[in-house]
Amino acid sequence: MSAPVARRTVDGEIIEWVVPPARAVALGLEPHPEGGWYRRTWTAGAAVATDRGERPAATLIYFLLPPGEASAWHVVASDELWLWHGPDPLLLQLGGSGPAPLAGEVIALGPREEAxxxxxxxxxxxxxxxxxxxxxxxxVSCVVSPGFSFDDFRLGEEHNP
Known part of the structure; x- marks a missing residue:
């Protein structure tokens, strides 16, 4: 069993201590502030100007959700494309573009198109x-374009310290 690691806020404050699941260890993932485990695997070499400053044209991460875990409501200032790898399905819920999330459409990512x-x-x-x-x-993998920056990321109010 791996030693516990700190899940931190975007500002570096410790949220909780968690034991990494085996797949997170194998893939070199760390706890994400929103929940789950992640690691950036690619950053585009080209940059683009945004109203938030210069960003890479795109970024790519692995994102792992172990059994029972979920990610908190959050919003990203760029488009985010989710790519399912498995083995189990994932439910992604959208919450609108208002000042706070409103539970809306649920998208099922997984292998069974007929379902x-x-x-x-x-x-x-x-x-x-x-x-x-x-x-x-x-x-899953998540591609963000223009590229992801924690400066462009916001958690729902119930998760801000």
Whole structure:
């Protein structure tokens, strides 16, 4: 069993101590402030100007949700494309683009198209999103364009210290 690691806020304050699941250790993932585990795997070499400053044209992360975990409501200032890898389905809920999230459409990412699941989904810039807990483990990749910066990320109020 791995030693506990700190899940931190964007500002570096410790939220909680968590034990990394085996797949997080194998992939070199760290706890994400919103929940789950992540690691940036690619940053585009080209940069683009945004109203928030210069950003990479795109970034890519692994994002792992172990059984029972979910991500908190959060909003990103860029488009985010979710790419499902499995093994289990993931439920991604959208919450509108208002000042606070309102539970809305649930998108099922997974292998069973006949059951309404799909392998990828787009969350438009400025739309609240969260994942819902499940009994299984899910690995996805998330492409953000223009590239992700924690300066462009906001958690729902109930998760701000």
């Amino acid at each position: 309404g699941e799909r392998a990828q989904a787009l969350v438009p810039a400025g739309v609240w999103q969260r994942t819902l807990p499940s009994d299984g483990e899910t690995l």
